[in-house]
Amino acid sequence: EDQVTQSPEALRLQEGESSSLNCSYTVSGLRGLFWYRQDPGKGPEFLFTLYSAGEEKEKERLKATLTKKESFLHITAPKPEDSATYLCAVQASPDDYKLSFGAGTTVTVRA
């Protein structure tokens, strides 16, 4: 069974204090790894898709990287508006269409 573990569970940062979130996964054949951001009471918002080890994607202050066992979401010089829960999900191959999600990391950025 696919397993996705995110750490830490919660992260409190000062504005401008860079940090990284970890997503480790166990899946029989990775089709894709996805990062989402979720604000309270809303649906997850898509951020990145990573398909193969060594791949990197960037968007504003966020950068996602992928290895064979884990993915990192780096937040550079965060602002209060980056406060949210960040979710990692994997999609296995070849016939599994579901996303298996981790429990998420809740990030709070203080001004």
Added chain:
Amino acid sequence: KAGVTQTPRYLIKTRGQQVTLSCSPISGHRSVSWYQQTPGQGLQFLFEYFSETQRNKGNFPGRFSGRQFSNSRSEMNVSTLELGDSALYLCASSFSVAYEQYFGPGTRLTVT
């Protein structure tokens, strides 16, 4: 481009009743997935539809069912509601498998 829409946004039901939730995917998306989100279990996959066919189903009892129409709109139904069914039900649409899934705002179901 309009996003994924879900109706209703909030729902309060009594144990034993049944409920139907609706989802309209992004235009052009033919894959629709449903997820249940609770504080204890997180996001859990319910089922996925593509071209009106259910291709995958999660580990939920038969009380949870769904369908997809020819215009890709989807509905899910929960019969004989239990207190534990209280959750945020999320619908996500995708162009195809391995493409990113875009989520709607969810339907908050409360069972009393």
